[in-house]
Amino acid sequence: MKIENIIKSPGMSTSKKVMMNIMYTQNVIGENFNETMKEYDLSPEQFNVLRILRGQKGKPANMCVIQERMIAKTSNTTRLVDKLLLKKLVTREVCEENRRKMEILITEKGLELLKELDPLVQGHEEKFANNLTHTELEQLNTLLEKYRTI
Numbered sequence: 001m002k003i004e005n006i007i008k009s010p011g012m013s014t015s016k017k018v019m020m021n022i023m024y025t026q027n028v029i030g031e032n033f034n035e036t037m038k039e040y041d042l043s044p045e046q047f048n049v050l051r052i053l054r055g056q057k058g059k060p061a062n063m064c065v066i067q068e069r070m071i072a073k074t075s076n077t078t079r080l081v082d083k084l085l086l087k088k089l090v091t092r093e094v095c096e097e098n099r100r101k102m103e104i105l106i107t108e109k110g111l112e113l114l115k116e117l118d119p120l121v122q123g124h125e126e127k128f129a130n131n132l133t134h135t136e137l138e139q140l141n142t143l144l145e146k147y148r149t150i
Contacts, residue, residue: 018147029128036124040117045075046084047117053090053106054114060093060103089113 004010012020022136033044042050053061067077081104084090088111093103106114113115129137 013083022144022147032127033124034118037117040113041087042113042117043080044068044081045072045080046089047121048072048075049077049080049084050089050106050110050114053104056106058105058132060105062101062103066104 003017003024005010006024007020009020030044037044037047048071049066052066055069056065062080063077066081067073067075070077081090081092085092087109089107091105091107094101094107132140
């Protein structure tokens with residue numbers, strides 16, 4: 001369905017339509033992802049932290065590393081890590097070389113949770129991707145990267 005029909009606002013400029021389309025699509029994808037995570041009592045931001053820590057392959061990450069790799073840069077990383085600590089999905093220890101730095105590691109429980117979530121997340125991604133060909137997906141990626149370069 002066309003964005004003008006969805007938000008009932010005909011006569012928008014092309015640049016306005018693109019912006020509204022991206023924002024609306026982000027919400028559709030986000031709401032769907034929230035539903036996927038809901039059963040696991042995990043926010044998309046918490047999932048993102050776990051994904052980042054798994055990518056460390058057993059090496060600890062500090063808050064700066066996590067923050068710079070976050071998709072939503074405005075997230076309160078300390079609060080996210082605190083919530084993951086309560087769920088025993090990560091550990092946090094003071095760095096031996098720099099006592100002001102905290103080292104965060106994903107726990108075995110966190111890795112197991114991600115292993116369980118992987119097929120669900122892949123299904124979520126494929127649900128949207130299945131509407132496009134491989135070439136269209138590559139083109140969309142290229143266009144989005146070009147679009148956000150300001």
